Amino acid sequence: MRKTILGKVALTLLTALAICASASVASAAGVVKGSVVKLTNPSFPLGAGGNGEFSVDVKESGVFDDVIDFHTFCIEKGQSFVPGTELDVVDLSKSTIGLAPAPVLTKKVAWLFIEYTRVRAGLVGAIANFYRMDSAANMNADADALQNAIWHYTAPSQTALTPGNKYATLLTIYDSAVNLLVEGTNDIGGVSIMQMKTGGAWSGPGAGLGDYIGGTNRQDQLYADLDRIPPPSSVPEPASIAMWLSVAVGGMVARRRRIAQAC
Numbered sequence: 001m002r003k004t005i006l007g008k009v010a011l012t013l014l015t016a017l018a019i020c021a022s023a024s025v026a027s028a029a030g031v032v033k034g035s036v037v038k039l040t041n042p043s044f045p046l047g048a049g050g051n052g053e054f055s056v057d058v059k060e061s062g063v064f065d066d067v068i069d070f071h072t073f074c075i076e077k078g079q080s081f082v083p084g085t086e087l088d089v090v091d092l093s094k095s096t097i098g099l100a101p102a103p104v105l106t107k108k109v110a111w112l113f114i115e116y117t118r119v120r121a122g123l124v125g126a127i128a129n130f131y132r133m134d135s136a137a138n139m140n141a142d143a144d145a146l147q148n149a150i151w152h153y154t155a156p157s158q159t160a161l162t163p164g165n166k167y168a169t170l171l172t173i174y175d176s177a178v179n180l181l182v183e184g185t186n187d188i189g190g191v192s193i194m195q196m197k198t199g200g201a202w203s204g205p206g207a208g209l210g211d212y213i214g215g216t217n218r219q220d221q222l223y224a225d226l227d228r229i230p231p232p233s234s235v236p237e238p239a240s241i242a243m244w245l246s247v248a249v250g251g252m253v254a255r256r257r258r259i260a261q262a263c
Contacts, residue, residue, distance in 0.1 A: 031058060031194060031223050035089040038064055039081070039219070042071060044139050051140050052147030054221065059086070071120045072221040073113065073150050074263035075193050076103045077158050081218040087196040088215070093186050096220040097195045101156060108153040108171055109222075110188035111178040111233075115170075116146060117224040118232065125232025130170070142166070150222070177233035190228030194221050219263065 031037065036059040055068045076096050081087065090097070094105040118126035119133075131146065132138035149163030153171075162168070171178060181189035200215025 030225070031089055031092070033089060033091055035059070037087050037089060037194070037196070038084060039072075039087065039221070040083045042068075044133075044136060051143040053143050054083075056221075070117070070224070072194075072223065073116075073147055075105070075109070075150060075154060075220050075222055077151060077263055079217060079219050079263060081198070085198055085218075087198050087218055088200065089194050090197050090200075090215075091195040092192040092223065093195060094183075094188065094193060096193055097197075097217050103154040103156070103158055103220075105188055105191065105193055106153055106155050107178050107181045107183070107188055109150050110181055110191040111171070111174065112146065112149055112153070112167060113191050113222045113224055114181075114189055114229050115233070117226070117229065121226065123226075123232075127170070127233070174233050181230065187225070187228070189230055190225040192223055192225075194223045196220065 038057045038059070039054045040057070042053050042055040052073055054072050054074075056070050056072055057064050057066060058069045095102045096104075115127055115130050117123070119131040131142050145164035145166055148159060148161045149167040151157070151159040152161065152163040183189075186192050196219045197215035198218050201213055
């Protein structure tokens with residue numbers, strides 16, 4: 001009887017974690033070197049506030065359509081910008097600009113951002129409860145924890161803050177999927193760093209064709225190419241799911257990080 005009950009519990013946990021997100025895929029505008037973007041604090045559901053996440057509108061045909069193309073997180077601390085300012089994407093790479101030593105993208109950060117993107121873009125295969133948007137409190141907590149995890153798992157780590165039990169444990173559970181990510185010249189698993197400046201100019205004949213001259217280093221944030229991210233990560237064993245839930249449900253004290261003007 002005890003084995004049967006445990007089996008049912010494991011099946012329930014497996015079902016809960018394997019639920020797919022909506023099949024409707026967001027048609028995010030692509031970003032390339034020379035793109036112009038505008039970052040704003042996102043409109044969270046139920047009145048939640050921004051604690052790490054930014055909304056991105058990509059300028060197309062010379063205009064912003066005020067439609068959110070995708071969402072992102074800071075890859076580094078200490079660079080400020082005014083939300084709504086036009087920012088020029090000067091490069092897509094695995095390292096940042098403006099800080100020394102430069103923070104570098106890692107497979108752990110890439111995997112976290114891929115799974116977050118699945119949730120935010122409504123992709124099939126998203127891990128249930130990876131990034132909760134059912135209440136202001138839950139979304140703020142996950143935004144705090146995910147931002148800290150991104151900072152923590154860059155190389156070198158930019159913060160002594162812990163990444164939070166939730167994301168640290170998920171990285172352990174999905175370790176094989178993390179290690180399978182393919183590392184390219186400028187990205188890992190389709191994830192790269194948008195290096196952005198403002199106030200400068202291109203030296204080449206067209207945007208993105210030459211070197212970027214002048215301007216101010218303002219921000220470096222993550223970008224996921226939806227056409228290149230890998231298939232959904234395999235669902236782990238029920239025992240691992242139970243371990244994750246026991247840790248996550250135990251509570252996570254996230255440092256509230258109010259983002260108004262800067263990372």
